[in-house]
Amino acid sequence: METSTGLTILGTAIGSAKLIERMLGPTADYIGGGVEAWTKKRVDNVTRIFRSAQNKLGVKLEREGSVPPRVLKEILQEGSFCDDELAAEYFGGVLASSRSEIPRDDRGSAMARLVGRLTTYQLRSHFLLYTVIKTAFKGQDIIVNNPEGPGRLATYLARSSYSAGMDLSPNEDLLVIIAHSLFGLYREDLVNLFISSTKEDLAKNYQTEVEEAGIIFQPSALGVELFLWAHGRGEIPVWRFLDSDVQLHEYSQLDWTPNFKTLPEQFRTSSRLSQKKIETGNAS
Secondary structure, three states, X not given: OOHHHHHHHHHHHHOOHHHHHHHHHHHHHHOOOOHHHOOHHHHHHHHHHHHHHHHHXXXXXXXXXXXXXXXXXXXXXXXXXXXXHHXXXXXXXXXXXXXXXXXXXOHHHHHHHHHHHOOHHHHHHHHHHHHHHHHHHOOOOOOOOOOOHHHHOOEEEEHHHHHHHHOOOOOOOHHHHHHHHHHHHHHOOOEEEEEEEOHHHHHHHHOOOOOOOEEEEEXXXXXXXXXXXXXXXXXXXXXXXXXXXXXXXXXXXXXXXXOEEEOOOOOOOHHHHOOOEEOOOOOO
């Protein structure tokens, strides 16, 4: 199939083939092959990703730049089958972050694969946890990729707040989702360590006085890096994550006021969280 046909299909859906060419640079020539055989749903999914990338790039789109072919490959293969709105924002952020004047900078291909490996629950959990970290510690001189950084950023998130942020239905078991999501994020090194337990257990074993059951977690350097890439800010080093002048796009689909508590004194070092724990009792 002619390259122009693939561009025409996606360009018609997005509103401008020129926009795709401007965003991707010479890599736009790789669009072709099987796009003509795609279902409308796959085209719609990729359209949402490109629109997200456009919004995140803003005036940067007027500068010279291109997206490496390996990044586009992952976006088209993984993103076209992903119809979750937040996942589209993550893929769009990776696409936006990947646009540069350095042809060999294909870090975004690894980031896109990482996003593709996460389930919808894990991806949303990642977004919620790092939104809390950015809110709780913004402007503080704490570097997550220092040995003591994760411990100094330990945070409690109320279980009811997590449930509200996840927008769970009555048929979705909260404790099952917490276990699946946090163990998944831990496996991918997207959180450093975590606890999910009852109010009584947190008070007894972790000297944490809280109003209800919840999650205590420490962020990781990779978790911060992915969060920055998801916002189209892949150029920001992880140690600048908490800087006051690092502004990130808001996700308009989430109207959420989390109930959290910072725990820097209790968890200065990761040794206090040496054991991951998932409470299997009642969720109340």
